[in-house]
Amino acid sequence: MISPLLLLILFIISLHALIFNPSLMKKVFALNILNSAIVLLFITQGASLGSRAPFTTESPEQMVDPVVQALMLTAIVIGVCVTSFSLALVVHLHSRYGSFDYRHIRKGIANDR
Amino acid sequence: MTGEMYLLPFFLPLAGALLLLFSRLVSDHSAVRPALRATALVTTYGMSTLFSIGNVLSKSAEGFIGGYHPGIAIRYEVTPILSSVYLLAVLLSFISELYAKKEMRSKPDIAAVIHIQLAFIGFTLISRDLFNLFVTLEVLGITSYILIASGEKYRASLASISYLLMSSLAMAFFLLGIFGIYRQTGSLDLIAIRAYYLSSPATYSTTLSITSIATALLMRTAIFPVHTWLPEAHASAPHHVSALLSGLLIKIPLFPLALIVTLTPASVLLASVLLYAGAVSAILAVVSAFSQKDMKRLLAFHSVSQMGYVVASFGAFLIQGDTELLYVAALLHLTFHALFKATLFLTVGRVIDLTHSKDVYTVRNGARILLDASRSNVLVIIAFFLSAFSIAATPATNAFISKQLITDALKDYPLVSWTLVATGAFTVASFIKLSRVFFGDKSVPLPSVKPERKGIDAMILAILFLLASSVAEHFSLSLPLLSSFHPYDASHLTKTFITIAVGGGLYTLVRFKRVKTFMHAIEGLAVSLTSMLLSIPLLIAFLAILLHTVSGLL
Numbered sequence: 001m002i003s004p005l006l007l008l009i010l011f012i013i014s015l016h017a018l019i020f021n022p023s024l025m026k027k028v029f030a031l032n033i034l035n036s037a038i039v040l041l042f043i044t045q046g047a048s049l050g051s052r053a054p055f056t057t058e059s060p061e062q063m064v065d066p067v068v069q070a071l072m073l074t075a076i077v078i079g080v081c082v083t084s085f086s087l088a089l090v091v092h093l094h095s096r097y098g099s100f101d102y103r104h105i106r107k108g109i110a111n112d113r
Numbered sequence: 114m115t116g117e118m119y120l121l122p123f124f125l126p127l128a129g130a131l132l133l134l135f136s137r138l139v140s141d142h143s144a145v146r147p148a149l150r151a152t153a154l155v156t157t158y159g160m161s162t163l164f165s166i167g168n169v170l171s172k173s174a175e176g177f178i179g180g181y182h183p184g185i186a187i188r189y190e191v192t193p194i195l196s197s198v199y200l201l202a203v204l205l206s207f208i209s210e211l212y213a214k215k216e217m218r219s220k221p222d223i224a225a226v227i228h229i230q231l232a233f234i235g236f237t238l239i240s241r242d243l244f245n246l247f248v249t250l251e252v253l254g255i256t257s258y259i260l261i262a263s264g265e266k267y268r269a270s271l272a273s274i275s276y277l278l279m280s281s282l283a284m285a286f287f288l289l290g291i292f293g294i295y296r297q298t299g300s301l302d303l304i305a306i307r308a309y310y311l312s313s314p315a316t317y318s319t320t321l322s323i324t325s326i327a328t329a330l331l332m333r334t335a336i337f338p339v340h341t342w343l344p345e346a347h348a349s350a351p352h353h354v355s356a357l358l359s360g361l362l363i364k365i366p367l368f369p370l371a372l373i374v375t376l377t378p379a380s381v382l383l384a385s386v387l388l389y390a391g392a393v394s395a396i397l398a399v400v401s402a403f404s405q406k407d408m409k410r411l412l413a414f415h416s417v418s419q420m421g422y423v424v425a426s427f428g429a430f431l432i433q434g435d436t437e438l439l440y441v442a443a444l445l446h447l448t449f450h451a452l453f454k455a456t457l458f459l460t461v462g463r464v465i466d467l468t469h470s471k472d473v474y475t476v477r478n479g480a481r482i483l484l485d486a487s488r489s490n491v492l493v494i495i496a497f498f499l500s501a502f503s504i505a506a507t508p509a510t511n512a513f514i515s516k517q518l519i520t521d522a523l524k525d526y527p528l529v530s531w532t533l534v535a536t537g538a539f540t541v542a543s544f545i546k547l548s549r550v551f552f553g554d555k556s557v558p559l560p561s562v563k564p565e566r567k568g569i570d571a572m573i574l575a576i577l578f579l580l581a582s583s584v585a586e587h588f589s590l591s592l593p594l595l596s597s598f599h600p601y602d603a604s605h606l607t608k609t610f611i612t613i614a615v616g617g618g619l620y621t622l623v624r625f626k627r628v629k630t631f632m633h634a635i636e637g638l639a640v641s642l643t644s645m646l647l648s649i650p651l652l653i654a655f656l657a658i659l660l661h662t663v664s665g666l667l
Contacts, residue, residue, distance in 0.1 A: 018282060019646040024274060031281050038288050045296060067185060067301075071244050075288060078251045082281055085258060089274040096267050102642050109268050 002044050010037040024090045025100040028083060035079045039072045119174045119191040122164035122199065123235030129157030130228035133221040150221065157228050158207045165203060168196035175241070188241040188302050194444065195238045195368070201448055202234045204578065205361045205455050212459050212571035213353040223263050227357070230256035237365050243291050243301045243326075246369050247284065250333065254280045257362060261350040269349040276342045279645050280332065283339075286653060287329035293322030303372050310377040317661055323380045324656040326373050328649060333366040336387075336424055337394035339648050340417045341640045344401075347413035352462025355409060359416040360455030364447050367427060374431050379664040386656065387428030392532040395421025399539040403546065403619075404635040407471045408461050411547060412454070415504065418536060419450045425529055426519045437594060439522045445586070446515035452582055453500035453512065456575040459568060460497035463490070464550060467562050473546060477553030486562045492572040494551065499579045501548055505541045505616070508601070508609060511582045514590070517600045517609075534612060541616020546623070 010033060017030035046068030054063045094100055097108040136149035168191055177186035206227055210217050217224040230253060237249040254277070262273040295301060297319060298309040310319070332339040343363070347355045374383045395418045402414030423443050430439035464479040465471050467486055483490035503510040506517070516537065523530040589595060599605070622628045 015282075015650070018278070019643055019650075027278055031278065031285075034282075034285050035288075038285055038292070041289075042292055045292065068295075071291075071301075074244075074248060078248065078255075081255055082251070082277065085255065086274060086277050086281075089258075089262060089270050089277070092262075092270050093267060093274070105267075105271055109271055112267065 002040055004041070004044065007037050007041050007044070010040075022102050023100040024093065024102055024105070027102075028086045028090060031086070032079065032083055035075070039075055039079075042068050042072050042075075117176070117178075118164075119168055119171075120178070120189065120239075122161040122168065122196075122203075123232055123239065125161045125164070126157040126228040126232040126235075129153040130225040130232070132156065133225040133228065136221045146221075147218075150218065150224075153224075153228065154210075157231065158203055161203050161231075162200065165196050165200045169193045169200065183302070184300070187245045188304060189239045190241050191239050198364075198368070198444075198447075199235050199238055201451055202231055202361055202365075204574075205357060205451060206231045208455060208459075208571045208574050209353040209357040211574065212356070212568040213351065215567075216351075216353075220263075223260070226256050226259050226263075230260070230357075230362075234361070234365050238368055240369070241303045241372070243294065243303060243306070245301075247287055247291060250287070250329075250366065250369075251284055253362065253365065254284065254333075257346075257358060260354040260357070261346050263354065264349070264351040266349065268345075269351075272342075272345040272349040275642055275645065276346045278642070279339075279342045279649065282646055283329035283332040283649050286325040286649065290322040290325035290329075293318050293325070297322075303376070307376055315377040315379050315664075317657075319377060320379065320660050320664070321653070321657045323373060323376060323383070324653050324660060327370060327380075327383055328653045328656065330366040330370040330373065331390070331652070332649065333363065334370065334424065335363050335417050335420060336390050337397055337417070337421075339652055340394065340398065341645045341648065343417055344410050344413040347416065347458075348407060348409040352409075352458055352465070355413070355462070356455035356458040359413060359458060360451040363416060363420060364423070364451065367423065367447070371427065371431060379660065381431065382660055382663050383656070384428045384431035386659070387424050388432065388526060388529060389425075389428075391421045391423070391425030391428055392529040393421070394418065394424065395536040396532050396539070399536045399543065401635055401638075403539050403543040404632040406473055406636055408465060408473050408476075408547065408550065409458070409471060411473060411543065412457055412461060415540070415543065416450075416454055418540070419446070419454065419504070421536070422516065422519050422533055423447045423450070425533065426522065429523055429526060429529075436522065438518070438598075441594060442515060442518040442522045446512065446519060449503065449511040449515050449582060449586075452575070452578055453503040456496050456500040456572075456579060457504070459571060459575065460493050460500065461547070461550075463493050463568065466567075468560070473550060476550045478555075478557060478559060479551040479553075481553070481555075482559055482562060485559055486564055487566040487569075489566050489569045492569055492576060496572045496576050496579070497551065498548070499576060501544045503579065503583075505544050505613070506537055506609065507613065508606065509583065509587075511579070511586045513609070514586045514600050517605050518595075518598060521598065534608070537612045538615040538619060541613050542619035545617065545620045 014030045014033035014037060018027050018034060021027060046065035049065050050062040052062045054066045057063060090100060093105050097105045099105060132149050132153035136146050139146045173192040175190040177183055177188055179186060210224060210227055233249050233252045237253060240246050240249055258273045258277045262270050294306060298306050300306055335343040347359050374380055398414045398417035402411050402418060405411040405414060423446050426439050426443035430436060430443060463483065467482050468476050470476050480494050483493055503512045506513045520530045520533050
């Protein structure tokens with residue numbers, strides 16, 4: 001069982017990186033880790049009811065919460081879409097300004113105008 | 114209309130999007146391509162409009178999608194009001210697509226994104242399920258990031274990724290909020306959750322969950338202090354996208370927000386936050402708008418400001434609960450703002466395209482340049498001035514009635530009401546400043562422009578709907594709900610003329626050097642991405658502490 005404390009640490013580290021790291025690429029990675037921490041939190045909570053997959057048992061007491069698993073599958077798919085598009089944008093900006101640093105890109109755009 | 118027929122107008126744009134995506138597989142020169150595009154347009158806009166009109170004329174309907182068990186199925190509710198808002202979305206999406214029809218023909222995938230966005234606007238409006246709302250809002254977010262970046266300019270890409278990061282962080286907290294509520298109530302159905310909290314007291318975890326969800330929705334509505342993503346995103350997007358985002362997309366999260374605010378008896382305190390945040394947003398954003406040099410940034414800040422009116426009115430309605438006038442006022446202003454703001458972006462966009470400049474201080478003779486490009490551009494000029502008079506709330510326009518109604522309905526909150534009146538004066542000043550782009554010295558030779566006729570059919574539609582909304586608005590004054598409201602009496606007209614005069618006075622102040630320096634200082638204020646992202650957790654913490662402290666005192 002994953003400790004909620006571990007998930008909290010993962011959440012705080014990724015939140016810190018997302019907010020304070022100037023690299024857009026690292027921000028995208030941090031966003032991914034942040035979402036994974038939340039997904040794991042849901043899964044951990046769902047597994048507190050039971051530990052078996054619903055199709056392997058007839059007894060509801062032994063099942064994990066299937067609703068939570070279905071929800072997280074959707075959340076993961078959305079996360080993949082957001083990540084792929086954000087990576088495309090970051091690479092597009094890098095191709096012009098040669099850096100992932102938000103401040104550098106912003107300065108470059110201001111100079112272009 | 115019966116059963117799931119109510120849902121048809123919301124699914125039809127998805128069929129339109131599929132047809133458009135399929136048309137990409139067909140050769141550019143094939144006759145099948147325009148046929149697929151025409152079928153997609155008829156399916157999305159024509160049939161959706163017909164079925165939505167059916168929904169507007171029918172009674173409210175609710176149920177579960179797919180007819181599954183209520184405990185796990187997605188609940189929906191279709192009401193005539195929500196169907197009217199959806200009709201507005203269909204209209205604006207059509208105008209936006211019509212304006213950029215050349216681009217839409219060559220990029221059917223971008224057109225498909227607009228159709229997908231329209232479908233998910235509908236789903237967001239009718240969904241009564243917490244996780245389903247998360248999904249629909251995320252899809253709306255993804256379509257917005259794509260549309261903003263579709264201009265292929267680097268500035269737009271940076272604005273898009275900044276919005277993406279801020280929005281994704283807010284949505285991560287939204288998901289955490291769902292976790293908190295689901296763990297307590299074991300349900301995602303908003304009606305079941307509300308029933309649960311009526312019998313069981315809300316805890317600190319409930320407050321934190323609700324504020325997390327509400328902050329994500331406030332961010333999408335672009336309300337102070339989480340509005341910082343909007344000016345750059347809407348200013349750097351292609352014109353038809355700016356029209357769609359500013360006119361339509363920022364208004365949609367208000368409807369789920371109303372559901373979240375009323376989820377527990379204690380969370381209704383959030384409505385007071387909406388009331389005051391709306392007023393602060395309105396005045397701060399209008400001052401920023403007045404200080405802008407970039408025409409599209411000026412319009413984008415006005416979107417934040419005008420949303421302040423709607424949110425303040427919505428907040429007051431949620432506090433009082435039984436005052437329908439406040440709800441009507443908010444809805445009317447929401448509708449009119451959608452119409453005139455979309456038109457403003459499209460008309461100003463034409464001037465920018467022809468002059469290749471966004472500088473409000475240097476572009477002059479816009480009207481002559483437009484007419485030089487094509488005589489039919491007279492419609493662009495008419496559409497601009499109709500919209501500018503509307504946003505400035507001059508008598509006989511649609512927003513004159515809605516703004517008077519809002520300030521009147523908020524008479525129990527004089528501070529908010531007078532802040533909105535002051536906002537009105539700055540709005541007048543700001544639009545005098547923007548209107549100068551259309552005038553200039555006739556002796557100055559015009560730059561050579563390529564003769565072209567672009568977006569005229571969109572302009573005709575926009576003008577028709579602006580005029581129709583003004584006429585309908587004036588007819589609506591005979592309704593029993595508005596029978597005691599007289600916008601053309603001496604006190605209202607005096608207030609309006611004083612506001613316009615003060616606005617004119619504010620504009621003349623710009624000539625003074627100190628005022629100019631102050632305005633340049635405001636214009637130069639740049640919000641870093643770090644501050645934008647930090648504002649989300651800080652607002653959640655602030656709201657949670659505020660709500661917990663105040664509900665503890667009550």
